[in-house]
Amino acid sequence: MKVFGIIGGCRGKAGLVQGLVRHLTAKGLTVSTIKRVGDDLDLDRPGKDTYCQREAGARQIIVANSFRWALMHERTDLFDEPEVEPLVARLDPVDLVLVEGFRLAPYPKIEVVMAGSDRRRQQLDDPTVIALASDLPLELPSDCFDLGDITGIARFIERHAARFRAAVPA
Known part of the structure; x- marks a missing residue:
């Protein structure tokens, strides 16, 4: 598997990742994604069975139906940001994993910069x-792409994505 990151403090990341997944899968590649979400987001809701099971102390919960399944894992460590390697290691093998929002991940990345953003670019x-x-x-001296150039960005990612360095799942 190869891994490539998409970062930036703006709304443009999600649309870029979606466009890349659509483009790359249309070319016949298998693609998975890992998305960093805000710490205040809970994928569950109070009162639901799975929420009550977590509150009761369940460490992992799998929700499943005929179409998909998801694993929720309660972290007991106090790291600010989850490590990417154990998350990638949990995925089934694919051609490419796009990692959205994990700015500290040790993989090559594209940074999305949108008009009106006053955030300092991590690229610097x-x-x-x-x-x-x-x-x-x-x-700038680095490679720059128009955000709408999905084909060019996809080609760049295919050339520069790094091989996954296997890690022991957390």
């Missing part, structure tokens, strides 16, 4: 950010 300090995608014209 992080050598794993090897390209930018933006809705603005950018003149």
Whole structure:
């Protein structure tokens, strides 16, 4: 498996990842994604059976139906950000894993920069950010893509994605 990251403090990441998945799977590649969500987001709701099971102390819960299943795992460590390697290791083998929002992951990344953003670009300090995608014209020494250039970005990712370094699942 190969892994590539998409980062940036803006709304453009999700649309880019969706476009990339659509484009790459249309080419016949198998693709999985891992998305970093805010710590205040809970995938469960109070009163639901699974929520009550977690509250009672269940460490892992699988929800499943005829179409899909999901594993919820309660973390007992106090790390600020989950490690990417154990998450990738849990996936079935695919051609490419797109990792959205894990800015500390040790894999090559594209940073999305949107108009109106005053956030300092991580690319300025992080050598794993090897390209930018933006809705603005950018003149920088790194590779820069128009955010709508899904084909060009996908080609770049295919060339630069890193082999997954297997880790022991957490």
